[in-house]
Amino acid sequence: MTAALLSIDRLSGGFLGADGGIAPVLDAVSYDLMPGQLTAVVGETGSGKSLTALSVLGIQPPAFRRTGGRILFGGRDLLSLDAAAMRTIRGARISIVFQDARAAMNPVFTVGRQMADVFRLHHGGSARHAMDRAIEALGRVRIPEPERRARQYPHEFSGGMAQRAMIALAALICQPSLLILDEPTTGLDVTIQADIMTLIVELCRDQGLTACLITHDLGVVAETCDAVVVMHAGRVVETGSTEQIFTAPAEPYTRRLLAASQLGEPV
Template sequence: MSDLLSIEGLRTVFRTGNGEVAAVDGVSLSVAKGKTLGIVGESGCGKSMLSLSVMRLVPQPGRIAAGRVMFDGRDLLTLPPAGMRDIRGNRIAMIFQEPMTSLNPVFTVGDQITEAMRAHDRAASNAELKARAIAALGRVRIPAPERRFDEYPHQMSGGMRQRVMIAMALACEPDLLIADEPTTALDVTVQAQILDLLRDLQQQTGMAIILITHDLGVVAEMADEVAVMYAGRVVERASGTAIFDDPQHPYTLGLLGSIPKLEETHDRLLAIEGAVPAPFALPQGCRFHPRCVFATAACERESPPLRDLGRGHLAACLRAPLEAAVAAEAH
């Protein structure tokens, strides 16, 4: 299956008082039509900046310094602004993290959905746009969509606002949906409903999804392929099954080990010591080595490349493939 989106060596940098630093550093990823790519990692690892780079929405003083973003055979980074506007929101849509801050509180949800559609279909009448917006609200299972069309964001719950954001993103029937933390701050019941909704809509439309999250449970439920990011780089990439059954990077092992298990009892949860380093204070060698319990002297000197370990499983670790005993120790 050919890739709908292919990111090649993408590097996004910011100008700071400490010089130019990379928030996204040489990332290469791809997703095919009808498939879901999960991107996971702690806060500050570059997940959201990667999505903003694909959409060409990098805030100042940031810029895309290198790489290609191929979408349906065209490099998005070479398109003029008008050409990118035609694609953004139309063929590639994005659900942002916080629905309450992404929705304008002084406009009704209907006004905001129709505005998104009008940007790509100026010939449509107001009545036609309203009918399509109400249909979009119904498609994301919002009850009484005709009434909700005239309501304001503050009149809705967090789960309902998230559904409005999904309706807005899907209003123009995009080929690719980028969902940045779509279940953050939602309780587990609403989270399950949102994930079921995204999965059903994907089956109906055949769109590709890039799912950005720190929640490995969400990834396990949704993703066909998973990319684990750390300090601006992809450190492991494999099928969803392989990531959970045979993780090959110590960082991935740490993330999996921190998930509580019902069948096990511990006085405290396992945790990865330390924090993601600031982009202007990256360690030499492997960027994860100061937090890695398996690090050796070589890890402090050498920056490991992302290597194919077989069957499309890639990992950036000098010790990969990890021995079974090492993996067991991490768990």
């Protein structure tokens, strides 16, 4: 067995209440992301799937208090790192794509400029060179007329286009070893969603990226992911290969979730 790139080890924690108590939301969450694989973390609202992923990047909500556990990335515990060390990991080694790409971009700078700035931050070089890389990345995610698009502002992008640009930024500009995708296609139309998922799978394969897809939708998982982690109410319910989860789910919750997701589909 190869070693996991990222290993979440019994992560527990909760939200600090007004009375000083901690309302638990994560209960000994453990899962591994294997190098080169696309792993889905699936769960409904309140399952803790996003919170766990945000903790990996150290960008969890301020009210969250960890009560135990480790997050090992390439053998190092991310939770023991100071803010400066974490900054060198965030973006350069681990990057994230959020649900609402347009909200995640700065509205007053052009898309190309924002991507070029991030490129220079991580790799240095001239502004000209960085802009060329940005345009190249936009082309790689199949945005038509990348030169013209790079000069546009986020509000001139449709939701699907903005998400492509976000993926270009997170995967191609940052060149991380781990890419976290937090509900990247939620809120997009199904045809756009299918295109974006195809793109994600292609990029991960071409770049040899390890990726973690956080989603509530088992439908997008079946055709795209290698492994699945099912979460419910702050716990990991079941982990396994995608085939195993879909064809032989072991836990009742997984079976229920699967049945609910397969509504209306011929079996």
